[in-house]
Amino acid sequence: MHLKNDGDIIQNIEYQVNTYRYNKKTVGGVICSWKLQQTQNGIYLLDKYKTNGGEFYSMSQSEILAKLKNAVEEMDSELAEAAAKEAIAAGVDPLVAINDGLAAGMQTMSDLFDEGEAFVPQLVVAAEAFEAAVAILKDAMPQDQRDKSSKGKILLYTVQGDIHDIGKNIVKTMLSASGFEVFDLGRDAATLEVISKAKEHNVDIIAGAALMTTTMPGQRDVVSILKEEGIRDQFKCMFGGAPVSPEWVEKIGGDAYAETASEAVEKAKALMAEIRG
Numbered sequence: 001m002h003l004k005n006d007g008d009i010i011q012n013i014e015y016q017v018n019t020y021r022y023n024k025k026t027v028g029g030v031i032c033s034w035k036l037q038q039t040q041n042g043i044y045l046l047d048k049y050k051t052n053g054g055e056f057y058s059m060s061q062s063e064i065l066a067k068l069k070n071a072v073e074e075m076d077s078e079l080a081e082a083a084a085k086e087a088i089a090a091g092v093d094p095l096v097a098i099n100d101g102l103a104a105g106m107q108t109m110s111d112l113f114d115e116g117e118a119f120v121p122q123l124v125v126a127a128e129a130f131e132a133a134v135a136i137l138k139d140a141m142p143q144d145q146r147d148k149s150s151k152g153k154i155l156l157y158t159v160q161g162d163i164h165d166i167g168k169n170i171v172k173t174m175l176s177a178s179g180f181e182v183f184d185l186g187r188d189a190a191t192l193e194v195i196s197k198a199k200e201h202n203v204d205i206i207a208g209a210a211l212m213t214t215t216m217p218g219q220r221d222v223v224s225i226l227k228e229e230g231i232r233d234q235f236k237c238m239f240g241g242a243p244v245s246p247e248w249v250e251k252i253g254g255d256a257y258a259e260t261a262s263e264a265v266e267k268a269k270a271l272m273a274e275i276r277g
């Protein structure tokens, strides 16, 4: 049973207290309940609850998103997994949980690094907490979000000579979670391999990350080779990574730039709309 909005009509009433009815079940290892009210139009959801030592308490979506964000900032995988289970139990949309909760926490870590307040090991451990929670949230996604074939195919990689992949992996998670079929070539992906895999999988979008000014030309090379081979029109090219800018992407003849993982999803959707007319 997926309950998202107040007002959703629910069946399977389990028990009744005074004028209210409660529906109880275990979701992702968490016992949760929904408070319902019978009206002449049907049975409506009034509130969602999670049990705590026998007591019911209400947890709003914003509290849960804050917990997810905090777990990544605390670099705590166990906390992140627990918060993911709470999100599922409370009926929070898994994509919202990833985007507004976990990814927001990752952004904090990235900002802290830039300010000299966090260091590489912290970023790596925070990314692990992010991934641990995503694995749980993915299982709770409705079938239409998991139906990858509907949204489009994307070849994702970090350019040749560049081994940074934390951000690329977040982009992968967000794209997959949004219904795209993602072929991940990993990091330090050879330019010719990118072209050959794009053809092999007949992808719609080629998406490359570069994290160093010295490796950004790897993005330009992909566009140049596609042009040389006369197949530039067969693929949309999207690029990103911390040193990359919209101006750079325009200069090298790319189709889209995204600053963050959630923006990458929006841009990929827009590119697919262009492809499908």
Ligand code: B12
Residues within 6 Å of the ligand: 106, 110, 113, 114, 119, 120, 123, 161, 162, 163, 164, 165, 166, 167, 168, 170, 171, 207, 208, 209, 210, 211, 212, 213, 214, 238, 239, 240, 241, 242, 243, 257, 258, 259, 260, 261, 262, 264
């Ligand atoms: C973590 C890190 C490492 C880790 C990487 C671990 C890993 N598995 O990724 C390790 C320690 C291995 C490492 C190694 C090196 N690093 Co380093 N590293 C970083 C650091 C601190 C953080 C990068 C990161 O993960 N950020 C967090 C993620 C979430 O952000 P993000 O990657 O930008 O991703 C977001 C967006 O860019 C976007 N995005 C990402 N990918 C994509 C893809 C597409 C298609 C799109 C649309 C969007 C998109 O969405 C993401 C989420 O919102 C940066 C500093 C920085 N501020 O960037 C330096 C940094 C990138 N590294 C740097 C350097 C120099 C190196 C080394 C050369 C160091 C050395 N002397 O050995 C080596 C590189 C070796 C190589 N050949 O690649 C420099 C690069 C300088 C430059 N020339 O531009 C930086 C900037 C540090 C600095 N200030 O000097 N590094």
